[in-house]
Amino acid sequence: ATHIKISPNNGDINVKKSDHEAEKTAISEDIQEARKKLPVYAVRNRILEEIRKNDTMILIGETGSGKTTQIPQIIHGARLEGAGAIAITQPRRVAAITIALRVAAESKTEVGSIVGYTVRFEDVTSPRTKIKYMTDGMLLREAIIDPLLKAYSVVVLDEAHERTVSTDVLFGIIKIAQKERTEKKLTPLKVIIMSATMDVDTFSKYFNNCPVIYLEGRTYPVTIFHSKTPHEDYAYAAVCTIFQLHSTMPFNHDFLVFLTGQEEIESVIYNIKQIAKSAAGPPLKLCPLYAGLPAGKQLQVWRAAPAGARKVVLATNIAEASVTIPGIKCVIDTGMVKERTWCGGTGAERLRVCRCAQAAAWQRAGRAGRDAPGRAYRLYTARDFQGRAAHNAPEIVRCPLAPTILSLIAMGVEPNTFPLINAPPADSVRTSLNLLRELGAVENVDTTPTLTVLGKKMAAFPIDPKYSKILLSAPEYDCLDEALSLVAILSSENVFHAPMHKREEALKVKQKFTSPLGDHITLLNVFKAFCKATLKKQWCKENYLNHKNLTYACEVRQQLLKICQRFNLNVSSCGQAHEQVLKCLLTGLFSNCAWLREGAAVGGARYVTAGGVPARLHPASALLPARPPALVYSELLHTTRAYLVTASAVQANWLPGGKRAR
Ligand code: ADP
Ligand code: MG
Numbered sequence: 001a002t003h004i005k006i007s008p009n010n011g012d013i014n015v016k017k018s019d020h021e022a023e024k025t026a027i028s029e030d031i032q033e034a035r036k037k038l039p040v041y042a043v044r045n046r047i048l049e050e051i052r053k054n055d056t057m058i059l060i061g062e063t064g065s066g067k068t069t070q071i072p073q074i075i076h077g078a079r080l081e082g083a084g085a086i087a088i089t090q091p092r093r094v095a096a097i098t099i100a101l102r103v104a105a106e107s108k109t110e111v112g113s114i115v116g117y118t119v120r121f122e123d124v125t126s127p128r129t130k131i132k133y134m135t136d137g138m139l140l141r142e143a144i145i146d147p148l149l150k151a152y153s154v155v156v157l158d159e160a161h162e163r164t165v166s167t168d169v170l171f172g173i174i175k176i177a178q179k180e181r182t183e184k185k186l187t188p189l190k191v192i193i194m195s196a197t198m199d200v201d202t203f204s205k206y207f208n209n210c211p212v213i214y215l216e217g218r219t220y221p222v223t224i225f226h227s228k229t230p231h232e233d234y235a236y237a238a239v240c241t242i243f244q245l246h247s248t249m250p251f252n253h254d255f256l257v258f259l260t261g262q263e264e265i266e267s268v269i270y271n272i273k274q275i276a277k278s279a280a281g282p283p284l285k286l287c288p289l290y291a292g293l294p295a296g297k298q299l300q301v302w303r304a305a306p307a308g309a310r311k312v313v314l315a316t317n318i319a320e321a322s323v324t325i326p327g328i329k330c331v332i333d334t335g336m337v338k339e340r341t342w343c344g345g346t347g348a349e350r351l352r353v354c355r356c357a358q359a360a361a362w363q364r365a366g367r368a369g370r371d372a373p374g375r376a377y378r379l380y381t382a383r384d385f386q387g388r389a390a391h392n393a394p395e396i397v398r399c400p401l402a403p404t405i406l407s408l409i410a411m412g413v414e415p416n417t418f419p420l421i422n423a424p425p426a427d428s429v430r431t432s433l434n435l436l437r438e439l440g441a442v443e444n445v446d447t448t449p450t451l452t453v454l455g456k457k458m459a460a461f462p463i464d465p466k467y468s469k470i471l472l473s474a475p476e477y478d479c480l481d482e483a484l485s486l487v488a489i490l491s492s493e494n495v496f497h498a499p500m501h502k503r504e505e506a507l508k509v510k511q512k513f514t515s516p517l518g519d520h521i522t523l524l525n526v527f528k529a530f531c532k533a534t535l536k537k538q539w540c541k542e543n544y545l546n547h548k549n550l551t552y553a554c555e556v557r558q559q560l561l562k563i564c565q566r567f568n569l570n571v572s573s574c575g576q577a578h579e580q581v582l583k584c585l586l587t588g589l590f591s592n593c594a595w596l597r598e599g600a601a602v603g604g605a606r607y608v609t610a611g612g613v614p615a616r617l618h619p620a621s622a623l624l625p626a627r628p629p630a631l632v633y634s635e636l637l638h639t640t641r642a643y644l645v646t647a648s649a650v651q652a653n654w655l656p657g658g659k660r661a662r
Pocket of ligand 1: 038061062063064065066067068069070098099101102299302321322323324325326
């Protein structure tokens with residue numbers, strides 16, 4: 001492969017200094033000024049030349065150099081996209097949204113006109129949209145409808161190093177689309193693969209030795225400090241470290257703390273506020289940053305702290321590479337991350353806390369050296385660091401593949417010969433094909449798998465095929481109304497919200513929604529009550545429910561309903577005959593059954609799943625303390641033990657024909 005290094009003219013870009021006074025008068029003029037200082041902007045003509053020359057290229061540049069925000073604008077500025085549009089994929093929905101908002105502001109347009117975004121269940125674009133930020137999952141869905149992606153003349157696959165399943169599959173789709181468009185003499189498809197760090201050789205080889213362009217930016221040295229001894233509770237260690245550093249570091253040094261998720265960030269903020277009341281030192285401006293934070297609040301992160309105060313950003317790994325916050329001098333890294341897992345769920349990502357890879361730790365530390373030399377405090381030992389994996393393993397080799405395989409077949413792609421960079425284990429392809437056959441979605445699995453009529457409908461839903469099957473069978477059980485609500489609520493994050501100090505009370509309140517049939521009907525009761533409530537925010541607070549997640553579930557339900565209406569499904573309700581809903585659940589979740597063991601529990605596990613895994617009911621389950629002999633669950637959660645999460649009692653003879661074996 002050709003390796004091209006592009007340096008800023010005479011290497012002399014003025015990197016913006018952390019200058020709070022300047023930040024405070026942030027008006028649109030400043031946005032333009034800030035743009036011009038980005039490394040990418042300085043070399044835009046050179047980059048443009050390379051883009052013109054190459055149909056496929058890899059662009060590597062330091063995080064914050066302006067790849068994501070500037071490259072699409074540079075292309076559009078030169079009208080290189082012609083009649084088509086430019087798609088830029090992001091692994092995370094928050095990143096797609098915040099970046100689109102930023103780029104719309106930079107180009108002085110309303111988001112949704114020239115610059116827009118599309119994420120699952122939300123489309124803010126118009127026919128005029130030329131620069132479209134989207135999640136990789138959304139572009140994949142568009143490829144199901146048009147595998148040649150004719151709406152686009154340029155596709156930018158951003159954050160390629162994350163190796164999400166969708167991005168990996170898109171690499172293959174794009175490769176095929178590029179070839180076919182050339183053969184059919186259609187507008188050629190330009191492809192740009194972008195990342196801060198990645199294994200370029202593998203990628204370049206995969207894309208027929210395409211050139212690799214390195215953008216040389218400027219970074220400052222970052223001094224790394226490791227903990228001497230391991231910490232039991234990293235969130236607690238983070239709070240202690242913040243206050244230690246707060247008392248010694250100059251006030252204008254902002255902190256960036258890496259945590260794992262919303263609840264953790266909120267509880268850390270709560271603790272900091274409690275301690276800050278009696279601690280010495282200047283005031284703290286605390287800025288959370290996580291997926292699902294309302295867009296307006298996210299933008300807070302880019303505002304400077306008031307004079308004399310210190311800004312502390314508490315972020316998930318979104319601040320690692322997808323968004324850059326200026327002015328950070330000190331990074332506090334817990335070394336933890338929520339990783340996607342696929343234990344059931346509706347295809348919405350499920351997350352599990354685990355140790356991050358070395359590459360991620362280096363990225364995090366690097367955030368402290370954007371504007372000046374900085375420091376990174378790792379709340380884990382050097383030995384712990386050494387023991388970690390160098391890079392993230394691609395998701396595709398460790399996730400269940402049924403949703404992906406269904407999409408591939410829907411695109412007319414033969415799953416066994418599809419060109420993937422890293423092929424998943426052959427076993428897991430076969431298991432997934434069999435599951436799809438049992439769901440009635442695919443036939444001829446042993447020769448050339450094709451979609452059945454039902455399978456075609458299932459592929460139209462942006463959710464796991466197990467759940468689209470449930471929706472499509474619901475009319476037979478007269479419960480599509482309930483099934484829609486249930487699938488919507490299972491697609492959102494936890495709706496129960498029990499703050500640490502109010503746990504008892506929250507449990508008591510939850511009782512009024514609890515159904516003896518189990519967690520699914522309990523969730524349904526919550527959702528129904530939420531829809532009826534007039535003052536929803538207030539009502540959620542009183543009932544210890546998460547307003548944001550319930551509102552999201554309502555939107556999801558709306559979207560799913562639209563697809564059901566397209567198929568003329570009858571949206572009827574089974575009223576109080578809730579057993580119908582459970583029978584219907586089994587049409588998709590027949591493989592998610594567990595049986596009570598006879599005799600003694602093995603190591604406390606009272607159940608065994610259809611797959612033979614010993615497991616126990618999750619302590620929050622409505623089925624406790626009574627334990628039904630058979631149940632269906634939505635998720636099998638592996639922590640130190642295996643838990644059945646969101647479970648309901650069922651009867652063995654409810655299982656659809658042929659699925660009765662245990
Ligand atoms: P890269 O993709 O190379 O990591 P980006 O294009 O994401 O870089 O970011 C370029 C610059 O734009 C960063 O310095 C970042 O601080 C700034 N930026 C991005 N989004 C916003 C925003 N919403 N408000 C203010 N600045 C932003
Ligand atoms: Mg980026």
